[in-house]
Amino acid sequence: xxxxxxxxxxxxxxxxxxxxxxxxxxxxxxxxxxxxxxxxxxxxxxxxxxxxxxxxxxxxxxxxxxxxxxxxxxxxxxxxxxxxxxxxxxxxxxxxxxxxxxxxxxxxxxxxxxxxxxxxxxxx
Numbered sequence: 001x002x003x004x005x006x007x008x009x010x011x012x013x014x015x016x017x018x019x020x021x022x023x024x025x026x027x028x029x030x031x032x033x034x035x036x037x038x039x040x041x042x043x044x045x046x047x048x049x050x051x052x053x054x055x056x057x058x059x060x061x062x063x064x065x066x067x068x069x070x071x072x073x074x075x076x077x078x079x080x081x082x083x084x085x086x087x088x089x090x091x092x093x094x095x096x097x098x099x100x101x102x103x104x105x106x107x108x109x110x111x112x113x114x115x116x117x118x119x120x121x122x123x124x
Contacts, residue, residue, distance in 0.1 A: 002123050002124065003042065003123065004042060004044070004123055008070070008073070008075065008123070009039065009042060011070050011071035011073070012037070012039055012044060012070055013039055014071075015070055015071065016036065016097070016098070017034045017035065017036060018034075018035060018036075018037050018046075018068050018069065018070045019032040019033065019034055019035075019068060019069040019070075020032065020033055020035055020046070020056050020060065020066060020067075020068050020121070021033070021066050021067050021068070021069075022056060022059035022060035022062075022063050022065070022066035022079060023059070023063040023065045023066045024059065024063070025062065025063070027063075029066065029067060030056075030059050030066065032069060033055070033056040035049075035056060036049075036094070036097075036098060036105075036109070037121065038090065038093040038094055038097055039093070040085070040086065040089055040090055040093050043085075043120055043122075044120065044121040044122070045082060045085065045090050045093075045118060045119070045120060045121070046118075046119050046121055047090075047094075047109040047114045047117050047118050047119070048109075048117040049105070049108045049109050050108075051113065051116075051117055052116070052117055054117070057117055057119070060079035060119055061079065061081075061119075063079070064078055064079055064080070065077070065078055065079070065124075066079065068121060075123055076123065076124045077121050077122060077123055077124060078121070078122050078124055079119045079120070079121055080119060080120045080121075080122065081118075081119065081120075082118040082119055082120045083115075083118070085115075085118055085120070087114075087115040087118065090114075090115075090118065091110040091111065091114070094106060094109055094110055094114075095110065
């Protein structure tokens with residue numbers, strides 16, 4: 001597994017939205033879907049706003065692989081459970097980055113409900 005490059009980390013820290021495309025069951029790329037994400041240290045973290053039934057989240061959990069697009073760059077990634085993550089730290093990062101959009105959107109991805117659908121996204 002490789003690490004994020006400094007340029008990728010910079011782009012990820014500057015953008016509110018990334019696009020994710022988990023692979024389909026047959027290994028072909030799925031559609032790009034806009035999601036929110038945060039960097040916690042040098043780890044890219046995302047949560048499903050629609051809980052465990054969110055389409056991109058279900059596909060990411062099932063395949064474990066796919067790609068993201070940020071700053072016009074497609075990056076091959078893995079999607080991994082982050083059940084062992086610092087969820088209080090992730091919640092704080094999400095609030096710091098997205099609270100300006102109001103309590104509704106952020107409320108769907110913080111707390112115990114958000115912690116249950118947390119994924120690490122890592123470059124391959």
